[in-house]
Amino acid sequence: xxxxxxxxxxxSGSLATPERRPGGRxxxxxxxxxxxxxxxxxxxGHEGLTVEGVAARAGVHRTTxxxxxRDVGGLLVDVIDAAGEMDWRPPDTGSLRGDxxxxxxxxxxxxxxxxxxxxxxxxxxxxxxxxxRAQTRLWADRYAQCEVLVERAVERGELPARDVDARGLLIxxxxxxxxxxxxxxxxxxxxxxxxxxxxxxxxxxxxAFSVPRTAGE
Numbered sequence: 001x002x003x004x005x006x007x008x009x010x011x012s013g014s015l016a017t018p019e020r021r022p023g024g025r026x027x028x029x030x031x032x033x034x035x036x037x038x039x040x041x042x043x044x045g046h047e048g049l050t051v052e053g054v055a056a057r058a059g060v061h062r063t064t065x066x067x068x069x070r071d072v073g074g075l076l077v078d079v080i081d082a083a084g085e086m087d088w089r090p091p092d093t094g095s096l097r098g099d100x101x102x103x104x105x106x107x108x109x110x111x112x113x114x115x116x117x118x119x120x121x122x123x124x125x126x127x128x129x130x131x132x133r134a135q136t137r138l139w140a141d142r143y144a145q146c147e148v149l150v151e152r153a154v155e156r157g158e159l160p161a162r163d164v165d166a167r168g169l170l171i172x173x174x175x176x177x178x179x180x181x182x183x184x185x186x187x188x189x190x191x192x193x194x195x196x197x198x199x200x201x202x203x204x205x206x207x208a209f210s211v212p213r214t215a216g217e
Contacts, residue, residue: 030078032058033065037079042115046124051075076124076131084138090146096153097194097201100173103146104193107174111181112188119182146170150204159204163211172209173200 036058040049049072055062069075091102110118125132150166153159176196180186203209 029058029060029064030068030082032060033069033075034079034082037075038117041076041079041120041124042117045120046072046127049075049124073128073130076121076128077134080121080131080134080138084141088145090149092152095156096149096158096204097197099149099152100170100197100200101194103149104174104177104197107177108181108188108193111177122182143167143170153204158201160207160210164204165209165211169200169204169209172203173197 033054036054037049040053040057044053051065051069051072052062054075055065058065065075069078091099091106093099093102110116121131121135125135147166147170150159150164150169154161154164173196176192180192181188
C-alpha cells in the first residue's frame with residue numbers, strides 16, 4: 001500500500017520471510033542496479049525500461065545485469081522484492097482513525113510525488129506478468145501487516161468485540177486515495193486521508209465489516 005514514501009520503500013520471494021541476500025560486492029551491485037531500475041521506471045515508465053539503460057545508469061556492465069536478472073521482468077520482480085525486505089511498520093497513533101489517516105497520508109505522498117515510483121510500478125505490472133505476481137504478493141503482505149491496526153482497535157474497544165473483516169476495512173479506508181489520484185488523476189485533496197479513514201471507522205463501528213458467524217459458533 002505504500003511508498004518514494006515509506007510504503008514504497010518498505011511500495012516485493014515470500015515477502016513475509018524474505019530470502020537472505022548476499023553481502024559484500026554482490027549486495028552493492030544489487031543496490032546500484034535496483035536504484036537504477038527505480039529511477040528509470042519513474043522517469044520513463046515501463047516502455048522506457050531496458051536492461052541496457054539500467055546497466056548504464058547503475059555503472060555496471062550489461063552482461064552483469066543479464067546474468068543475474070535475465071530481463072526487464074526479473075529486474076521488476078527484484079525491485080518489488082526489495083520493497084518487501086524493508087523494515088516498514090504500520091502507524092501506531094493510539095486510535096484506529098489516527099492510524100488509518102497516517103497510513104493514507106503515506107499512500108498519498110507516494111502517489112503525488114513526481115516522478116512517482118509507486119504509480120510507475122503499478123503501470124508496469126500491467127505489462128509484466130512476473131511483476132504483477134510479485135506486486136500482488138507485496139500488497140497481500142502489506143495488508144496482512146496492517147491488520148494489526150484493526151486488532152488494536154478491537155482491544156481498545158473502538159470496534160465491537162466480534163470478528164471483523166480487517167482486510168475489507170483496510171481496503172475501504174485506503175481505496176479512495178487510489179481512486180482519486182490514480183484513476184481520476186484529480187488534484188490531491190488534503191482532507192481525503194482523514195475523511196476516508198473516518199468513513200471506514202464509522203462503517204466498521206456500525207458492523208459493516210463484521211464477519212457472519214456460522215451456525216453453532
